Amino acid sequence: KAGVTQTPRYLIKTRGQQVTLSCSPISGHRSVSWYQQTPGQGLQFLFEYFSETQRNKGNFPGRFSGRQFSNSRSEMNVSTLELGDSALYLCASSLLVESSYEQYFGPGTRLTVT
C-alpha cells in the first residue's frame, strides 16, 4: 500500500506570493492533518480535515487555509507569504476517527520564502 505523498517536495517563493501544497493520503484514510515544522519549534498543528470538513484548527492566521476533496486528497494554501512561513509542511493521514492518534506522515514539502 502506497504511503502518504506530498507535492511538491521543495518550493521557493517570494514574499507576498501565495502557494498551494498537495497531499494524497493512504488509500482508505479519510482524515488528513497538516503540520508546520520550523527549527526548534517542533510540529505545530495547522488543521485537520475529515470527509471534506474541517474538524480541527490550530492557532494560525487566516492566511493559512485548506480543503479536502471527495477522494480524501487535501490541499493547503498560504496567501501573502511572509519570510516566517519558511518551514517544512507535513501532511498526515489516519484511517478511522478513533485511530487518529497513529498518524502516518508524508515526507513533507520544504517551503522557502525569500
Add this chain to the structure above:
Amino acid sequence: DQQVKQNSPSLSVQEGRISILNCDYTNSMFDYFLWYKKYPAEGPTFLISISSIKDKNEDGRFTVFLNKSAKHLSLHIVPSQPGDSAVYFCAASGGDSGNTPLVFGKGTRLSVIA
C-alpha cells in the same frame, strides 16, 4: 503555552547502552501518548504509543513509561544502535472522544555513537 515539553534538545549515547528520552505534559486531559522518530528529509514515523490506563508499553527494544501523577513519560531504547540516531518527538492527545489533534513536543535529537 507549551503543553508538551521535551526539555533536552539533544542526547548522546554509546552504542549498546540505554537511551532515555523524557517528555513532560501539562494538560491533564491528555489520555494517549505517542513517540515518533524523524530522520532528515523524511516525515515522522510512528514508534510506540501508550494509553493513560497503562503505565508501561513495550515493543522490542523500545519501552514507554507513563507516570500520570507526575505528568511525565519516557522512552527507553535498549540497546541503542547507530541507526537509532534521529530526532524523537513526543506527542499527546486526549479529551473530546479522541477527536483532538496531536500536540507535539519540540523534539530531542538522539545521537548513538559507535
